[in-house]
Amino acid sequence: MDYSIAQIPEKEIIPGFRGKMIHGSEMSLVFWEVEEGAEVPEHQHKNEQIMHVMEGRFEFTLSGKSRVYQSGDIVLIPPFEPHSGKAITACRIMDIFSPVREEYR
Template identity: 35%
Template sequence: MTVKNHFPAGEAKSFDAGGGLTRKVGAYADNAMVVEVHFEQGTIAARHHHPHEQITYVISGRFEFTIGGDTYIVGPGDSLYKQPNIEHGATCLEAGTLLDVFTPHREDFL
Protein backbone atom coordinates (compact mmCIF):
# COMPACT_ATOMS: atom_id res chain seq x y z
CA MET A 1 0.00 0.00 0.00
CA THR A 2 1.33 3.45 -0.92
CA VAL A 3 1.60 5.69 2.12
CA LYS A 4 -0.76 8.67 2.04
CA ASN A 5 -0.42 11.37 4.70
CA HIS A 6 -3.40 13.64 4.06
CA PHE A 7 -7.05 12.60 3.80
CA PRO A 8 -9.18 15.73 3.13
CA ALA A 9 -12.71 15.46 4.54
CA GLY A 10 -14.16 16.68 1.25
CA GLU A 11 -12.71 13.69 -0.58
CA ALA A 12 -14.08 11.06 1.82
CA LYS A 13 -17.20 9.30 0.60
CA SER A 14 -20.01 8.30 2.96
CA PHE A 15 -21.13 4.69 2.75
CA ASP A 16 -24.71 3.82 3.69
CA ALA A 17 -24.32 0.59 5.67
CA GLY A 18 -28.13 0.33 5.98
CA GLY A 19 -30.51 0.48 8.90
CA GLY A 20 -29.64 4.05 9.88
CA LEU A 21 -25.86 3.63 9.92
CA THR A 22 -23.46 5.60 7.69
CA ARG A 23 -19.65 5.25 7.63
CA LYS A 24 -16.94 7.57 6.35
CA VAL A 25 -13.36 6.26 6.24
CA GLY A 26 -10.70 8.78 7.19
CA ALA A 27 -6.96 8.25 7.35
CA TYR A 28 -5.63 4.73 7.01
CA ALA A 29 -2.49 2.73 6.35
CA ASP A 30 -1.64 -0.95 6.72
CA ASN A 31 -1.61 -0.87 10.51
CA ALA A 32 -4.36 1.61 11.42
CA MET A 33 -7.61 3.17 10.25
CA VAL A 34 -10.03 5.81 11.51
CA VAL A 35 -13.75 5.67 10.63
CA GLU A 36 -16.49 8.21 11.40
CA VAL A 37 -19.78 6.40 12.03
CA HIS A 38 -23.16 8.17 12.09
CA PHE A 39 -26.17 6.53 13.76
CA GLU A 40 -29.83 7.48 13.60
CA GLN A 41 -31.76 6.99 16.84
CA GLY A 42 -32.83 3.37 17.23
CA THR A 43 -30.16 2.00 14.90
CA ILE A 44 -28.81 -1.38 15.98
CA ALA A 45 -25.30 -2.49 15.09
CA ALA A 46 -25.76 -6.26 15.34
CA ARG A 47 -23.36 -8.21 17.52
CA HIS A 48 -20.32 -9.28 15.55
CA HIS A 49 -16.61 -9.92 15.93
CA HIS A 50 -13.49 -9.41 13.84
CA PRO A 51 -9.74 -9.96 14.19
CA HIS A 52 -9.01 -6.22 14.55
CA GLU A 53 -8.43 -4.27 17.75
CA GLN A 54 -10.96 -1.43 17.94
CA ILE A 55 -11.27 1.72 20.01
CA THR A 56 -14.50 3.72 19.84
CA TYR A 57 -14.73 7.36 20.91
CA VAL A 58 -18.21 8.87 21.32
CA ILE A 59 -18.36 12.29 19.64
CA SER A 60 -22.10 12.81 20.16
CA GLY A 61 -25.28 10.91 21.04
CA ARG A 62 -25.96 8.12 23.54
CA PHE A 63 -25.38 4.43 22.96
CA GLU A 64 -25.79 1.08 24.68
CA PHE A 65 -22.77 -1.11 23.89
CA THR A 66 -22.42 -4.78 24.68
CA ILE A 67 -18.86 -6.07 24.69
CA GLY A 68 -18.45 -9.71 25.60
CA GLY A 69 -20.88 -10.18 28.49
CA ASP A 70 -20.87 -6.57 29.70
CA THR A 71 -23.19 -3.70 28.76
CA TYR A 72 -22.33 0.01 28.98
CA ILE A 73 -24.37 3.18 28.45
CA VAL A 74 -22.05 5.78 26.93
CA GLY A 75 -22.19 9.39 25.80
CA PRO A 76 -19.96 12.19 24.48
CA GLY A 77 -16.35 11.89 25.59
CA ASP A 78 -16.60 8.23 26.60
CA SER A 79 -14.50 5.60 24.86
CA LEU A 80 -14.50 1.81 24.58
CA TYR A 81 -11.93 -0.85 23.75
CA LYS A 82 -12.72 -4.09 21.91
CA GLN A 83 -9.98 -6.70 21.78
CA PRO A 84 -9.63 -8.95 18.72
CA ASN A 85 -12.46 -11.44 18.19
CA ILE A 86 -14.62 -10.30 21.13
CA GLU A 87 -18.32 -10.19 20.29
CA HIS A 88 -19.72 -6.65 20.44
CA GLY A 89 -22.66 -4.59 19.23
CA ALA A 90 -24.51 -1.37 19.93
CA THR A 91 -27.92 0.27 20.02
CA CYS A 92 -28.20 4.00 19.39
CA LEU A 93 -30.32 5.59 22.13
CA GLU A 94 -29.91 9.16 20.84
CA ALA A 95 -28.67 9.99 17.32
CA GLY A 96 -24.95 10.52 17.27
CA THR A 97 -21.51 10.02 15.86
CA LEU A 98 -18.71 7.65 16.83
CA LEU A 99 -15.06 7.67 15.84
CA ASP A 100 -13.70 4.12 15.44
CA VAL A 101 -10.00 3.33 15.29
CA PHE A 102 -8.97 -0.10 13.99
CA THR A 103 -5.65 -1.89 13.90
CA PRO A 104 -4.81 -3.25 11.44
CA HIS A 105 -7.00 -1.42 8.90
CA ARG A 106 -10.34 -2.96 7.82
CA GLU A 107 -9.88 -4.08 4.23
CA ASP A 108 -13.65 -4.67 4.01
CA PHE A 109 -14.26 -0.93 4.59
CA LEU A 110 -12.12 0.21 1.65
Protein backbone atom coordinates in the same frame (compact mmCIF):
# COMPACT_ATOMS: atom_id res chain seq x y z
CA MET B 1 -1.39 12.62 2.79
CA ASP B 2 -4.11 14.87 4.19
CA TYR B 3 -7.90 14.74 4.22
CA SER B 4 -10.96 16.87 4.83
CA ILE B 5 -13.87 15.03 6.43
CA ALA B 6 -16.27 17.05 4.29
CA GLN B 7 -14.68 15.62 1.13
CA ILE B 8 -14.58 11.93 2.15
CA PRO B 9 -17.41 9.95 0.54
CA GLU B 10 -19.89 8.38 2.92
CA LYS B 11 -20.75 4.64 2.97
CA GLU B 12 -23.70 3.05 4.73
CA ILE B 13 -22.23 -0.19 6.07
CA ILE B 14 -25.33 -1.32 7.93
CA PRO B 15 -28.72 0.43 8.08
CA GLY B 16 -28.42 3.69 10.00
CA PHE B 17 -24.59 3.66 10.17
CA ARG B 18 -23.05 6.03 7.61
CA GLY B 19 -19.27 6.20 7.78
CA LYS B 20 -16.46 8.26 6.33
CA MET B 21 -13.38 6.06 6.17
CA ILE B 22 -9.66 6.61 5.94
CA HIS B 23 -7.31 3.65 5.52
CA GLY B 24 -3.59 3.64 6.15
CA SER B 25 -1.23 0.73 5.73
CA GLU B 26 -1.84 -0.59 9.28
CA MET B 27 -5.09 0.99 10.50
CA SER B 28 -8.51 2.34 9.58
CA LEU B 29 -10.29 5.40 10.98
CA VAL B 30 -14.07 5.76 10.62
CA PHE B 31 -16.27 8.73 11.47
CA TRP B 32 -19.84 7.44 11.89
CA GLU B 33 -23.12 9.33 11.76
CA VAL B 34 -25.58 6.98 13.47
CA GLU B 35 -29.36 7.33 13.35
CA GLU B 36 -31.36 7.06 16.55
CA GLY B 37 -32.42 3.43 17.05
CA ALA B 38 -29.86 2.00 14.60
CA GLU B 39 -28.31 -1.26 15.77
CA VAL B 40 -25.16 -3.17 15.00
CA PRO B 41 -25.72 -6.88 15.69
CA GLU B 42 -23.33 -8.90 17.81
CA HIS B 43 -20.17 -9.69 15.89
CA GLN B 44 -16.43 -10.06 16.34
CA HIS B 45 -13.38 -9.47 14.18
CA LYS B 46 -9.62 -9.86 14.20
CA ASN B 47 -9.15 -6.10 14.52
CA GLU B 48 -8.39 -4.34 17.76
CA GLN B 49 -10.85 -1.43 17.93
CA ILE B 50 -11.11 1.82 19.84
CA MET B 51 -14.57 3.43 19.90
CA HIS B 52 -15.00 7.08 20.89
CA VAL B 53 -18.54 8.41 21.35
CA MET B 54 -18.22 12.02 20.23
CA GLU B 55 -21.92 12.97 20.53
CA GLY B 56 -25.11 11.27 21.65
CA ARG B 57 -25.83 8.19 23.73
CA PHE B 58 -24.89 4.69 22.55
CA GLU B 59 -25.72 1.45 24.35
CA PHE B 60 -22.78 -0.88 23.83
CA THR B 61 -22.39 -4.52 24.84
CA LEU B 62 -18.93 -6.04 25.10
CA SER B 63 -18.53 -9.70 26.10
CA GLY B 64 -22.09 -9.76 27.46
CA LYS B 65 -21.79 -6.60 29.60
CA SER B 66 -23.90 -3.58 28.54
CA ARG B 67 -23.48 0.09 29.34
CA VAL B 68 -24.70 3.37 27.87
CA TYR B 69 -21.83 5.55 26.67
CA GLN B 70 -22.02 9.25 25.89
CA SER B 71 -19.95 12.15 24.65
CA GLY B 72 -16.31 11.74 25.63
CA ASP B 73 -16.48 8.03 26.48
CA ILE B 74 -13.94 5.66 24.94
CA VAL B 75 -14.00 1.86 24.79
CA LEU B 76 -11.11 -0.47 23.90
CA ILE B 77 -12.40 -3.60 22.13
CA PRO B 78 -9.88 -6.45 22.00
CA PRO B 79 -9.64 -8.65 18.90
CA PHE B 80 -12.27 -11.42 18.64
CA GLU B 81 -14.37 -10.08 21.57
CA PRO B 82 -18.13 -10.27 20.81
CA HIS B 83 -19.77 -6.85 20.79
CA SER B 84 -22.93 -5.07 19.65
CA GLY B 85 -24.60 -1.70 20.02
CA LYS B 86 -27.67 0.48 19.64
CA ALA B 87 -27.97 4.24 19.26
CA ILE B 88 -30.21 5.57 22.06
CA THR B 89 -30.05 8.98 20.35
CA ALA B 90 -28.51 10.12 17.09
CA CYS B 91 -24.75 9.70 17.55
CA ARG B 92 -21.40 10.67 16.14
CA ILE B 93 -18.84 7.94 16.80
CA MET B 94 -15.21 7.57 15.81
CA ASP B 95 -13.73 4.08 15.45
CA ILE B 96 -10.09 3.13 14.99
CA PHE B 97 -9.23 -0.37 13.78
CA SER B 98 -5.89 -2.14 13.58
CA PRO B 99 -5.04 -3.83 11.31
CA VAL B 100 -6.91 -2.19 8.42
CA ARG B 101 -10.61 -3.08 8.30
CA GLU B 102 -10.40 -4.51 4.78
CA GLU B 103 -14.14 -5.08 4.37
CA TYR B 104 -14.66 -1.30 4.74
CA ARG B 105 -12.45 -0.38 1.79
